[in-house]
Amino acid sequence: MANLKKLYDAVLNGDAKTAVAVTQEAIAEKLDPAVLISDTMIPAMAEVGRLYECEEYFVPELLLAARAMKGSLTLLRPLLAASGTKPTGxxxxxxxxxxxxxxxxxxxxxxxxxxxxxxxxxxxxxxxxxxxxxxxxxxxxxxxxxxxxxxxxxxxxxxxxxxxxxxxxxxxxxxxxxxxxxxxxxxxxxxxxxxxxxxxxxxxxxxxxxxxxxx
Amino acid sequence: MANVSAVNTSRQRVLESLHHRQPDRVPIDFGGSATTGIHVSCVAKLRDHFGLVKHPVKVIEPFQMLGEVEDDLKLALGVDVTPVLGPRTMFGFANENWKPWSLNGLEVLVPGNFNVTVAENGDTLIYPEGDLTALPSGRMPKGFHFFDAIIRQNHFDPDHLDSSDNLQEFELLSQADLDDIAAKARAAGTGEYATFASFGGTALGDIALVPAISLKDPRGIRDVAEWYVSTRSRRNYIHQVFSRQVEIAIENLQRIYQRIGNSIDVLFLCGTDFGTQTSSFCSVPTFRELWLPYYKQMCDWIHSHTSWKVFKHSCGSSERFYESFIEAGIDIVNPVQCSATGMDPEYLKSKYGERLVFWGGGVDTQQVLPFGTPQEVREQVLRRCRVFSPGGGFVFNTIHNIQAGTPVENIVAMVDALRSFSA
CATH class of the missing domain: 3.40.50.280 (Cobalamin-binding domain)
Structure with missing residues (x-):
């Protein structure tokens, strides 16, 4: 079963390879992409933002986290579109x-x-x-x-x-x-x-x- | 004024201040380096304003299109510093064989190998070493005022990086380059100005230089974001690059010193920006691990062999690094961006005034100088001089280059304020 904590940590640590691998597993297991985003990706990026605000993260860490997130989102986006999920804005x-x-x-x-x-x-x-x-x-x-x-x-x-x-x-x-x-x-x-x-x-x-x- | 040193020349004035002694008046730099210069269009306007001989101004730094501040304009502005530039510009060609060029209708002079084409959308493209058969390395958007790097990132295998690729542009100086530097330093050093040298090769990961716009076929990590990422995720690689770069740099400095001795007063070491508007590009521990040892190696060599003072540029909220800069042996900080977080002038002067020279901080170039009124400019200049000048340790400069489009009356208000402060 896809380890979503591992996905959260992969985004947080800027580990794109792991983020993509876990996302692929989750998709194979037919997890709801909207839930994956709302319950894992958004909280992970919110934590990245918090770490940036308190100066534990800097531009390089933001860039790495963003890459990991994008690797995952690239896989999820087509599924989201197919399911008609509305974005935040x-x-x-x-x-x-x-x-x-x-x-x-x-x-x-x-x-x-x-x-x-x-x-x-x-x-x-x-x-x-x-x-x-x-x-x-x-x-x-x-x-x-x-x-x-x-x-x-x-x-x-x-x-x-x-x-x-x-x-x-x-x-x-x-x-x-x-x-x-x-x-x-x-x-x-x-x-x-x-x-x-x-x-x-x-x-x-x-x-x-x-x-x-x-x- | 008490304890004011007697000075006879601009050079002595600057040296007094660099040694944290009160000179007769605030020393001034405009045009001494690539971060303390004036856009060529503003140089032309100033020449007109002061009624100086009308001729096209030379673009001595073609990336940011900085104009030459000739001796007659130095006199009008009260400048105390003169540049000693390296053998080649950032685009890899020499400042020689001047030819006319039109910058948005303003006739200027550019080096003979300043070769450009116009893209379909009207942007101006410039070529490394002036070679029109190479891919362009700089782009100036149509109607705008200076170039930005075109990223030429060749494919690289992240698992098999070779640090020599990112060392392509760092080489031992040729005999011809040493002759060029020696001639320039000699010419500048015999004048009355303090000499400010920018030889190149000592900047560690300056993001303006990472794309290597002087090279026709740059290898290694040349994309700006990729470089930033690498400072976190490929630290061993960055250590390898910096370590070898510094070996080459010190060997070059040794050879330069053998030729020019102490005929230069200040060395532009590095322009890597560590600050952002409100924060920084890395933590202090990262700086201390990844940069400090290499800065220290270069500064140690300089201070144990020469009388040169070491100048470090770092925009933004850089105060958090100042203790480490001091530990590395850096003498002078620039541009002292007082509008950034944690860069309050009074605080900086009281905490670091006896250990660092503030070369900059004179007036804000993001808001006040380009968009404020002459009165606002005047007030800020006087306020900054009152804070930074006591006891020396201050060379007046705007906070980074004077930007294109800055009203000439604001620049003149700055100069008048400086004059009245020192009267």
């Missing part, structure tokens, strides 16, 4: 125009996936038009904008303006983050939310999607 994420940095954005995307969100990652150097068309097409609950550079942070403002121009601003909550971004800047450009790291991003995203269940 739908997210579109990207690094804004002019900025090619993606590690922070990738970490946020991974933590959100680990939190049960369905994440569409548009990559880096994403134009306002691309964000707008993705919001129109995918109808996400949340749009997450990332920037590392001081000179590209203003692209966040441009993107929010483009959403307004397209008449889509009210249809989606916008969260921003990255090194040059402050809560004041987030407010000033009209974002709905800000988080200072990947772990906090999950908490904020939950508040937007399920204010009643937010941690």
């Amino acid at each position: 739908k997210v579109v994420i990207g690094t804004v125009k002019g900025d090619l940095h993606d590690i922070g954005k990738n970490l946020v995307a991974s933590m959100l996936e680990g939190g049960g969100f369905e994440v569409t990652d548009l990559g880096a150097d994403v134009s306002p038009d691309k964000f707008v068309s993705s919001v129109r097409e995918l109808k996400p609950d949340l749009l997450c904008l990332s920037a590392l550079l001081t000179v590209t942070a203003p692209s966040m403002r441009t993107t929010i303006e483009a959403l307004k121009q397209a008449g889509l601003r009210e249809s989606v909550k916008v969260m921003v983050g990255g090194a040059p971004v402050t809560p004041e800047f987030a407010r000033e450009i009209g974002a709905d939310g800000y988080s200072e790291n990947a772990s906090q991003a999950v908490v904020t995203a939950r508040q937007f999607c399920h204010p009643d269940k937010a941690a």
